[in-house]
Amino acid sequence: MAELLTAKGVTRDFVIGDGSVVHALKGIDMSVAEGRLTILKGRSGSGKTTLINMLGALDRPTSGEVFFDGEDITKLSDAKRDEIRRYKMAFVFQSVALMSSMTAYENVDFGLRLAGFDEKKREERAKRCLEEVGLAKRMDHRPGELSGGEQQRVAIARALAHEPKIIFADEPTAELDSGTSHHIVELFKRLVLDEHMTIVMTTHDVSLLEIADRVYTLEDGEIVD
Ligand SMILES: Nc1ncnc2c1ncn2[C@@H]1O[C@H](COP(=O)(O)OP(=O)(O)OP(=O)(O)O)[C@@H](O)[C@H]1O
Ligand SMILES: [Mg+2]
Numbered sequence: 573m574a575e576l577l578t579a580k581g582v583t584r585d586f587v588i589g590d591g592s593v594v595h596a597l598k599g600i601d602m603s604v605a606e607g608r609l610t611i612l613k614g615r616s617g618s619g620k621t622t623l624i625n626m627l628g629a630l631d632r633p634t635s636g637e638v639f640f641d642g643e644d645i646t647k648l649s650d651a652k653r654d655e656i657r658r659y660k661m662a663f664v665f666q667s668v669a670l671m672s673s674m675t676a677y678e679n680v681d682f683g684l685r686l687a688g689f690d691e692k693k694r695e696e697r698a699k700r701c702l703e704e705v706g707l708a709k710r711m712d713h714r715p716g717e718l719s720g721g722e723q724q725r726v727a728i729a730r731a732l733a734h735e736p737k738i739i740f741a742d743e744p745t746a747e748l749d750s751g752t753s754h755h756i757v758e759l760f761k762r763l764v765l766d767e768h769m770t771i772v773m774t775t776h777d778v779s780l781l782e783i784a785d786r787v788y789t790l791e792d793g794e795i796v797d
Contacts, residue, residue, distance in 0.1 A: 576738060576770050577604040577627055582636035584622050596622040598793040599636070604738070607768040609760055609783065613775055614790030620774040621742055623790065627772060628661055628740040629653040641737065658687065662731035666743040668723045670715045676702060676726045677711040683730045701729040705759060721752035728759065732769075739763075741773040750779065757783050 584597040597619050604610045604627070612620045625631040626638055629645050637644045641660070645653060670679045680698040689697070702711050705725040715723050724744060731739050741760070745753035757780050763769040764785075773784075781787050789796050 574606045575603045576606040576641060577772070578639045579603070579623070579627065580637045580639070582623070582626055582633045582638060584619075584626065584631070585634045596793055597626070597633070600626075600793075600795055602788050602795060604770060604772055605786065606770050607764060608785040609764045609771045609773065610786045610788070611773050611775060611781060611784040612788050612790060613778070613781065616776070618790040619793045620790055622793075624740050624742050624772065624774055628663060629657050630663075659734070660737045662734070662736040662739045664724070664727050664731050664739060664741040664744045666746045668715070668720075668727045668747075670723060670726055670730075672715050675712045675714055676707055676718065676722075676729070679715075679726055680730045680733050684733050687734045689734070697733045697735075698729075701732045702726070704732065704763075705729045719752070720748050721755060724748065724752075724756055725759065728756070732763070738770040738772065741771060743774055743776070745775065745777060745780065750777075753777060753780065 579600050579602050582597055582600040583595070586594045586596055588594060600623060612623060614620055626633050632646055638646050640656065645656060671682065674682060677698055680701055681694050684694040684697060702708060705728050707722060707725055707729065710718060710722060715726070718726065745756050748756065760771050760773065761783050764771055
């Protein structure tokens with residue numbers, strides 16, 4: 573099983589207002605296999621978001637390395653990291669950040685426009701990805717005309733549209749009821765099984781764990797499995 577992402581000895585210290593230091597990550601070693609669903613679980617404050625930010629090049633470790641696709645991304649310039657994030661990675665967050673004045677279709681199209689796709693490709697991909705997440709009949713709805721789970725599915729369609737190598741999802745189900753959460757996680761599972769997508773997701777919800785290929789448990793900045 574090929575590893576797409578590997579963290580080696582990753583630490584992250586935050587210096588807060590009074591000058592004291594929070595050791596949010598204390599030497600994390602973990603890896604994410606290509607074409608698999610990996611879950612990071614742990615209590616609030618255990619370091620899940622901090623870790624996902626390191627893996628997704630949204631933040632840099634204080635020490636340690638993160639290898640993505642064979643390359644240590646912690647050593648790259650900001651510009652190079654931006655490029656990797658834009659073209660190879662996608663992010664889905666707890667609160668769905670859709671443009672409220674745009675329809676589902678326009679939201680997905682907008683992401684593709686930013687990534688520089690021409691009109692024909694945008695139309696083809698936006699439609700395919702919205703169908704993929706089960707929203708073929710809701711493409712012309714604005715976020716306010718969609719349920720919470722449907723909105724999160726639009727965000728997932730948008731994440732998929734530029735065909736990333738990996739999707740990072742930080743508590744993507746936290747604002748959804750448990751039934752809807754299950755649908756979102758089933759969708760992730762299907763993307764992994766059918767599309768060979770690689771997904772890293774954080775969650776508090778222990779009922780979602782059974783669906784993961786691999787679970788890492790964080791406690792106070794350390795992996796405790
Ligand atoms: N920018 C920051 N400055 C200072 N401390 C921070 C910062 N970001 C996170 N922390 C601290 O680092 C620790 C880990 O935070 P993190 O957000 O990674 O937790 P989490 O596991 O994602 O929690 P939750 O489940 O509540 O989202 C916490 O103690 C938090 O207070
Ligand atoms: Mg968090």
